[in-house]
Each structure stands twice: as C-alpha cells, then as structure tokens.
Amino acid sequence: MHPFLIYLIQVNIALAMFYLLYALLLKGDTFLRLRRFFFILAIIFSLFYPLFSVPALGEVLNFRSTTPGDVERTVFIEDLDMTIGPDDAASDASSFLFPREQILTGLFVVVTSFFVLRFFWQLFSIVRIRLHSKVTEISGITVCQLPEDMTPFSFFKWIFIHTEKHAETETRQILLHEQTHVRQWHSLDIILVEILILFSWWNPFVWLMKREMAMNLEYLADNGVLREGIDSREYQFHLLRLTYHETAVQIVNNFNVSQLKQRIMMMNKTKSTTPVLAKYLLILPLALMLITANSAYAARKEAKSGQTAGAVRSVLLNENVSSPVLYDRETENMQDPPPVKKEDAMQEIFVVVENMPEFPGGNEAMMQFLADNIQYPEVAKENGIQGRVICQFVVLKDGTVSDVKIIRGVDPSIDAEAVRVLKMMPDWKPGTQRGQAVNVRFTLPVAFSLNKNESKIIIDELKTNEGSMSVQAQVQQNFLFPGGSKEFMRFISERIKYPVEAQEKGVQGVVNASFRVNSAGDITGVEVTGNSDEMATLNNEVLRVIGEMPQWEKDESLLVSGRVTDSGSQPLQGASVIVRGTNIGTITDANGHFQLKVPAARNTLSISFVGYKTEEMLLSNLKSSSGEIVTNLPVVFRLQGDDTSKSYTGPVSENAVVVVGYGVKKRPGIKDPR
Template structure:
C-alpha cells in the first residue's frame, strides 16, 4: 500500500513539473484540460500496469518459487503447534493487527467524504432558498442581496445586485462552464481529495484545473463581448465568492490577475504543440519502473511454505532458474517430460540432500533455540558443477555448514537456454526448528542428556564452549549460592531475560512503524573475565539491532562460567520477540 502511494505521489510530481514548466502559459486550453485529467488518472493507474515484455527486456530481479528445507518437523501446520513452542520459534499464531496507518487513512477518507456531502447539501439548500427561473436547459437562481456568481452543473447562481450588463456578460461566461461540463472535472478531483486526502498534489491539480476553466470560459466569452467591458467586469466587482471548491465562480480574487494576463496574451504558436510530446518518454519511464517493481506477498500460514526468492541476472550467459528453458537437473529427473516437472524434481532432491546431510546438532551446540533461518545462494555452471555458494544465517558456523552441504551436491545435467548450456543461479531457504522443549535458553531435559554429554566431550579441551556444555554458568551475586549445573544455568538465563525486558526501549519498534510479531536474534560471549564481548544482532530493522547491542553491552560483569573447574568463554544466544499492537505495545522475550 505504501509503495503504491509513493508511486502515485512521485508520478504526480513529475506530471505537474512538466505542466508548470512547459504547458501552463500556453493558450491550448482544451489540450491542457485533457493533460490535467489524463495525467491525474495515469498516476493512479500506471502502478497497476505490469507489461511482461518490459520484464523480459530489462535486466532485473527474477522471482522463483522453491520449497524451504525444514529441519525438525517439516509438515506441521502452524495451527497445530504448541503456542509456547511457536512463541519461541517466532511464529505468530494470532492474526496480524490492522496497521495504525491504514486506520488513519480510512478515518481521513470518512471525514473528507462527510465534508464533501456537507458542501453539496449546503449548495442545494442555497438553491432551494432563493427564487429560480428556467432559461432553456439552465436553471437561473437569483441570490438575494448578493453579487456572487458561479455555476454548478446546469445551475447558474447570479447575485441580485449585479446590473443588467454584468449579468449578461457573466451569464455568457457561466453558460460555457455548463456546456463544457466543467463541474465534472472539479467533482473528479473532489473524489480524489477524498481518497488521497493526505496528498497535497491533488489539491494542486484541482486548483490548476479551476484556473484553466476560467481561461477557457473567458476566451469563449470574449468572442461575443467587448474586451474592455469584460476587463471592467473583472476589476470593478466586490469579490464575494461562495467558497465551494467544486463550483466555477466568475469572481475569484486570487484568479483575476491571472485571467487578465491570459486574456491579453497572444495565442500560442502551433510549433509549441510539440511540448506535449514530453509526456511520452515520461510515461514510458513510469511503465518501465512499474513493470519492474516487485511487491512482497504476505507470509503463508504453514511452516513448510513456498516462498518468493530473488536471483539476479548479473552476467551474459547466466539465466535465472525461473526463465531457463531447460533447468539443470539430476539424472533421475531427466526422463520427465516438461521443464516444470524437471524443475520441481530438482528442487525436491536438493531439499532432500540438504535435510539428509546437514549437521542437525550444530544449532543446539551453538546455543541457538527455536526457529532459525539460513538463506543460501549458489550457481550451477555450464558443466553442471555447483559454484559460488554463499549463505546468510544467524551464526557464521551455520553459514559454513550450509555452504559445505551445498558443495557436496552431485554434478548436475547442466541447464540449457536456446539450445546452449548456461549457468543458472539458484536460491534455497533452509529453516531450522530446533527440537525439544526450550524456554529462555534453559538447558534441555533428560531426553537430550546423550547429546549434551557428546557436546561436553567435544568441548573438554577448548577455551570457548557453548552454553549447553558448561558445568557452571556465568553468575551474578544473586546466583552465587546455587550449586547445581541446571540451577546456575536457569538463574543466568532468567537474569539475562529480565535485564533485557527492563532495559530495552519498548517504544522503538512502534516509532519505526513495525507492527505484529518481530524477532531479534542476539549472540554474545561472556569471556574468562566475566565481561560481555562480541555481541551481534540480527533483526527486522537496523535501529532495533543497535538497541539490542546497546542493552547487551550494558550487562554487568559476571563471575565467569566454568568447564572442568576452569574459567572459559561462553557462547550465548538470545532470541527477543516483539508483539507490537497499535493500541497496546507489549514486548516479550
């Protein structure tokens, strides 16, 4: 929604710049009227236009749909996940709250609609109160004790105090407004003012259109009137005009000078019509931008979901997986008839390979809990060999493991495009659901004793160990009396959670415009001296990451953790979960 609004505003700015710089002073009034109406409509419509041909010609990000690799419980629906585990994994079981900005926009539209209805009602009440007279298809309304003059559809309002010559000139002017249906133009912009009430450019459009209407009516009326007398009518009146933005007033003080200047202006040369051609490259550029824009889709409601990923075409001879005519594939998929079937077969077998070969204990060894995600990108070259594997994950060791597994993929039958072997980029999301009942980084229960013992054996002779392998957790004064491993770890975790709850700026996420459930992953170490070091964070916004690091780095000095009676550096991972409500902003971690 925000992206669409920004596009509309940007397009309207460009259209108005062209109008003000090149067209506003020309006497091609009818063409200018078409320009203002047409560009106002185009600015609203172009963001919805997606021309596939442009997507094929312009180098851009391509969208491909591939399955996530889920390590844990791959097909469990969110609706069946235990709420506590879902909270730990950062999965929102509740419907997303309505955006506060959407509520403000809709409220503004309702108020703007009410104001418009009040104006229209007031206008018809004015017509009802005063004497009326039909003149052909026109309804002349005589305004008692007034010099006002304006029109609305076939209604022409004339002040009783106007003399006969003035009434004749003004009537001719207002009849032109009626015949050319100028009221429809102004009502169109009134509707835009309701929908885009927050956009000042709509008001600028309407003002320019109202000015243009007066130019048109003046030019037509002068064909049958004396120019000097017409000037006198404009200058000698008491400028008393009814304040309706959708009527065409004869006397409007802010426009009198402009109207006289335009009346005295010579007609524009036919050569100046070429200025209207400026709109063609402008519209072309807008269509290219709109066609190449990518809108994000809402997250699906299952953990095992299909997602949109982006792969860039960065070199000649490199064809995105989404558009390659013959996708790279395994030997077992070669016999499939269609390219789509071969793509599906390839994706499924890559997912199986990763799920089978990935070290599923690594996340636990690193002290990570809940749902973790790795994004992997790699290429299959013209010989079918995997190259250029890269990964992004909550921890460098997870990235290393993901790259290791991808590099063990067998050689593929290379992809082909137009009969030639090509390099194909590929993107693969890997999701970790660390199993076992965990809460606030508490040690696993007895079912995981064998795994923990294995980690302890591996960590026996090193100075940096994961939290789960410690004999005794780092401690503060409140935890020093605790003797058992489980009690010390629980006390440490509870202290960290409580500290972050108290110190974190709970209003920051709301100020950044975030709503719903947000997740921050924080990793840090408590060194042999009990000091917090190496803090890193990943979250939905850089300012949230900075705030998380500020809080973690402000932790007090601890009594260091111990392994085999020796002080060691401890790796610790902390997930921070935010549930931001429009009316009630609570933070959970």
C-alpha cells in the same frame, strides 16, 4: 503492503510526474482546450495504468549484465532460526503486528473520512442553496437568484446569481461566463479532481493540479465571454469589482476566483504558435515510462510469487506468517533454484486463524465419522500392530480437504487406512481470517488400538471426554538485529561471497553456523561446522560475515518458548499456540516444542489440540529466563552453470541461506579478493 496502498502510491506518482511536466513545459502556452484534455487524460491514465502491465516492457528494466563479477553469486535467504539457550526449542516463531502500520492506516481512514464528509456536505450545500433560490429567466437563460450577496457560480446546468447587486451589463457578462461553464460541462472536471482529493489528500501535487485545473476552466470561460464581443478592459474592471464577494462552496465554477491577476494576464497574452503544440507529445514517452515501470514491478511481483522461472527468490515457510522476502540478485541463466516446498506451489496456507475450520456437525461428528469408516487393516490386526498416527491435511477456501499426508506413522497399512478415510471426509466449513475464507492446515491424531477381550477397534481420540495436556513455557527478553529481519537479511546478502578459490575447486555443501546473543546484545559463542576439511574456506567465509555483525538491540516484544505434551509426557505435534484475541500464533513441532514472539507480557496464551482440553496461560505468570538467544544460520553453497559438472543436491533446511556460484575457470591474474 496492502495492494490498495500500492495502487494509491502508483497513481500519485503518475499524477506528480504529469503535474511536473505541465508546470515545467506546458503552463505558459494558450492552448486552453488542449490543456483541459491534458488534465483529464492525466487523471484517467494515472487511475488505470497500475491495472495493466506489458511483460515485454517489464523486461526492459529487469535486465542484468553477466560479467564474471556480476554472476559470481546469488543469495537466497529464508527465515531466521532462533531458539532460547540452553533449551533445544524449535524455531517456529511468528512475527506480530507492528502497531505503526495500524496507526498509519487509522490516520489515513480518519482523514479520508473527513474529506468524504466534506465533499458530500458541499454537495448538500449546493442543493440547499438551489432549494432556497428563486428560478427566473434572464435574456432567455434560466437562472437561480441567490437569496444573499455572494459570488455568482454555476454547477452543471444550474447558474446562480444575485441579480440585485449587478447592473444589466455586468449581469450579461456573468451569464456569458457561466454559460460557457455549463455548455462545456466544466463541473465534471471539478467533480473528478475532488474525488481524486478524497484518497490523495496527502499528495501536494494533486492539490496543485486541482488549482491549475480550476484556473484553466476560468480561462476558458473568460475566453468565451471575449468571443461574444465583450470589451476585455471593461470585463476586467468588472472582475475587480467582484474580488471581495463571498464564495458559495468549493466544488463549483465561481465567476470570481482569487488568482485574478493570472486571469487578466491570460486575456492579454499573445496566442501561442502552432509549433509549440509539439511539447504535448512529451506525454507519450512519460506514459510509456510509467507503463514500463509498472510492468517491471509486476514482473518482480510474479517472480516473488514463483510464477516467473527466471527470477531468484527465497522460500519462506513460517506457516501463516508473511515474512519479508529478500533476494540478492536476479539471474537469467540460473538452471535450478533451491528446492521449493509443496506449500509454495499453492496459495498461502495458514495454521492459526481467527476461526478454525469446522467439520459438519462439529468435533463429535468428525469423531463419529472416523469411527464409522476406519477399518482396522487385517495385516496390522494379525501382527498386533497398534499406535497413534499423526495426520495432516489442508482445508481449502471452499471447504474441500486436500494434501492429506502422514506426519508420523505407525505401519504402512495403518497409515494408508488413515489417509483413505481422511480423503473421504465431506466438505468442511472453511476457516476464516479477517472475514475472508483462507486455506488452513489441520493436524489430527488417530490412534489405532486393539481390544484384547473383543476383536474390535478402539480409536482413543473418539472418546467424548477431552484429554489433558501439559504445557511448560518460559519467557525472556527478545533481541533483534538493528533494523529488524529485513536489515538482517540485507546485511547477510550484501556481505556473503562464494569464495573464488572454492568455486575453482568445485567445493560446495552446507555450513551449519550458530551464534548466541547475550543479555547485552553482543554476539558470542559462534560455531561453524562443515561436512569435510575442504569446506574450511566456506566455513571461514561464514565466520567472517557473522563476525562483522553489529550489536543486537532489545525488542519491544518478548520471546516465549515451551513444550506441549499429553498426560503420558508424549509430545503433541501440531498443537495450536495462539495469543488470545489476536492472530499471532504458531504450532508445535514433532517434539512438541514451540517458540513465539508476543507484543507484551499482559497477553494470554491459548494452547489447543484436537481431543484435548484447551489450556490458557498468562504470560505474566510464566517463569522468566535470562538465557542467551541461540540463532542457527545454515548456509548452503551450491555451484551451477555450464562449467559445473554436478550441483549440490543435498538437503536444504527451511531457514537456510543459499549462496549460488556459477563455477569459474582459473585465469591468470585473477585472485580471491580476500
């Protein structure tokens, strides 16, 4: 969710709670000035508390009990690995933008724009009335005479009144009332709550607070009139005579408002006693509770971004796609989380963006730079070593080149030379996504070739003419777990257990599971393999969880898979596959395979690779496949804790589910619940 939307939700939760406190405990007293400051402070606090957090308070809501049953397991869930059977396509599928979010965002923008225009129109109306009013003085008070009959009102230092419709006594009472508004700057309160309405129009508590604030300002103005010695009964009859007058605009202090009964009751009400003031102290624990909740949220957010060592989170590596993060339980005594890929320590790295990074001067200038700087290593030249090196690097937001590495090498000397030259590259024009500079991973093949006739180096990617690529792809109906990826993750985390028997015996390792989803959405072909016979208990646990899965549902999207090769049928790793006109895309793996989830068949795929002509394919022209969707689900069971001599340190695949047990000593009477 966008940070601004999260901020708005936090603000409106606080406003709702402050209003409920007022309605339940504070509404009945007569501390009108204190009530005014309560409303103002409630709004200001609500607007600013989400911006601050106190780490110590955050821990209050983040504690966990550590009874044996609670620390039995911790589950890390990464992205779902899905392929189209019977092909062996790798699973680099990327999620697509769900239109519901766009609809809700559009609705919010439209309605907010309406309220913004309404607000400025009301301001303009006041200025227009002011320009058409005649300025005079009555009893030493500057007033603007309204050109037509409407309710008297004030706006900051302007007092508007239609003097011809009021007797001298009534005019004096009106001026005393409006002078109170002007002297106490009540228009600031009105403007403050109106600005709040612009972005919180969807919160009914804000509208209720606006009404109560306006009423309280009228109470204060009425009180100001009575303090000048005006008879309360005479004043109340005067208010009754103004009941049916037209109101000018909504953002002013009107002399007459519709809640006349409440105003008269407040004028006749017995003053509240001093001990009642103690109720306002309840503001402090409410404010503390909101700050604590916000601090806890901030702590969880830091944990998800890897900034808090005590929190457990999953590692999702879908390149540029932000996948949902799920963690089964936070643990305070976890010694070592699953291996974290290097990308996780950096800011988000994209692979496919709207505007890819650009070398100064373009592609030809980059090729020339490589040709001018790469030196063929003497060792490789003497031994006749040649070949293509697949390099990878990241172009950061500021255009600098970082994280240069070899994806597929030829020889240590050649690999080192390619890395050396890439690190020498000048700053690029950074890639952008939605108008913002972002970090982008770039894949570049560099071919080292020896010319037998002339002892010089030829780098075949430096040629001006673009090479051709071959793309083979198919499309089929996609299936999703009911409720989507988040529900799938929740389903796994809630059901999978680290068997007590396996913990007692110190059994740990990887269980590689796979299952198929047929055209009806049924789960078939479940296969589970462990590394040894002692893994049988863990294998059975994974089988049990998969066997409990419900039928999968058809998704509105399609699943496209394929392979990209060069003219010699060699796979092209790192080719960009994008749905044209969107930011939906992925890259090919080491075997040239790709898999992508697309919204509809009317889209066009664009496949590009450095040094090759870009290919475009209409999805409607692709071959339709009715094969089953194969989903791989590797599960890592790992023991940790003081009772564990050694934790599993083997490889953990990118899409693995990690189940952490803390080791248990067998006690009498404790049995595996299954």
